[in-house]
Amino acid sequence: MDTYAQQPVVAKTVNVNDTSVYYEEKGRGFPIVFVSGGGILDRRGWDQQFEFFSKDYRVIRYDVRGIGKSARPQAPFSHAEDLYAVLQLLKIKRAHVVGLSVGGAIAIDFAITHPEMVDHLILAASGLSSDAKSDANVQGLVTLTNFVKTNGIDRVIQLTLDTPFVLSKENTAAREKVRQIYLDNEDVFQSGFPLYALWQAIQPAAESRLATIRVPTLIVRGDKDSPVYAAMTDKVGKGIPQATTVVIPGGTHFLNLEKPDEFNQTVLKFLREK
DSSP: OOTTTTOOOEEEEEEETTEEEEEEEEOOSSEEEEEOOSTTOOGGGGHHHHHHHTTTSEEEEEOOTTSTTSOOOSSOBOHHHHHHHHHHHTTOOOEEEEEETHHHHHHHHHHHHOGGGEEEEEEESOOOHHHHTSHHHHHHHHHHHHHHHHHOHHHHHHHHHTSTTTSOTTOHHHHHHHHHHHHHTHHHHHTTOHHHHTBOOOSSOGGGGGGGOOSOEEEEEETTSOHHHHHHHHHHHHHSTTEEEEEETTOOSSHHHHSHHHHHHHHHHHHHHO
16 A cells, blocks of 8 residues: 555645735645635645555645635735745655646745745746736726626526536536535635735746746646737747747647646656656
């Protein structure tokens, strides 16, 4: 029996940067950190990766400030500095860092500001913090909050799940997971998404600093993602000198939920070969 797979889960809420952050860890070995925040996904979006990678690595997943079991922000803050503080608290000097979508943008900010702490960088369907903080995106979140207040969270969940590039209709397990995560984080929708609204992205903007990322980087996206998100991800891949890009057939925007086995094997192969 694999002793690593039988390691107990450590679950704690810790105080960092004048807030409280919830994290879980499992396994032994070199640290690998999964950043939540893809859409409104909390740490549970990484369920399958948490179990899979804990066989060979010390896996940490956490709820970024403003989602899941972590505190809601009340003032401007930095997601990258929260990640730095969590790793410092856990006495982790260097780790593989994995992010999906906006979680990838957080990982990019972290890799730029704390390059000495990143061994490998894995960016799934990722944009940039400047994309997330753009006027169009911020206004879209305001519109979404107003829609939730008028129509209810169930309507928003259904519209999200009916969007073909998010998850396939056949993937009932992943759809139910997303539904439950959104229901549990309804306050985030109702309050204007403070995890984005109060987030202070790095300056100068990440887009102008991608070339400073010198660690082995995997860019992975699905061929069923929306053209807009695919273009964002490709822009990131072109900007990072040591980036390798892999496109997973049938993969949607929530790539690790849609194609978990393919995603896991792609990441594992990258970590072992680079």
